[in-house]
Amino acid sequence: MTWTMTPEHVDSPDAALLRRDYYDEVASRYWGRPATTAEIDEGLTDDGAERLVPPTGEFVVGRFGGGAAACAGLILTDAETAELTRVYVRPQVRGTGGGGLLLGAVESLARDFGVRQIRLDTRNDLVEARGLYAKHGYREVPAFHHRNQYAEHWFAKEL
Known part of the structure; x- marks a missing residue:
């Protein structure tokens, strides 16, 4: 089976x-x-997803063997910076290379927007995500915002 993004x-x-x-x-x-279900619905209400469309961003869906299995969002924060968000690979297909391909697809779209740096925040318990980012050239950086009460680690990558 192969991935498409x-x-x-x-x-x-x-x-x-x-x-x-x-x-x-x-x-x-x-x-x-x-x-x-109510907590999930509440979390998705006013979550900023409207910014994940051009010209303010983009959303990528990864398919493994034709089935939707991964996603990631990109939000432009200024002319040269974007934020990576909502990075997710379904548990049953983790370890198949989809995470790296997903990051590559988002980075390519970011370059098309003229972005020079991608940043993101994440939590301590999202160990797989932190490992994925580090493996693909994201480095841990000082906090670049304090708007997300759940953020515990900040990463950035120069494109």
Whole structure:
């Protein structure tokens, strides 16, 4: 089976389901229990997804063997900087190379926008994500914002 990565509207059925699965996993890990449907719905309400469309950003869906299995978002923060967000690979396909291909696809889109640096924040418990970022050239940097109460690590990569 192979991976394909394509930009897709953030509200397409596959993209919406991946965003929901992403939020379910990060919320469940944070709370140490399965997130409820109401908690997931609340988390997705006014989550800024409207910025994941041109000209303010982009959303990528990764398919493994044709099935939607991964996603990542890019939000332009200024003319040369963007933020990587909502990076998710379904657990059953982790370890198949999709995470690196997903980052590569987002970085390519960022270059098309003229971005020179991609930044992101993440949490202590998202160990797989931190490992993925480090493996693909993202370096840990000092906090570049304090708007996200859950952020515990900040990364950046020069393109």
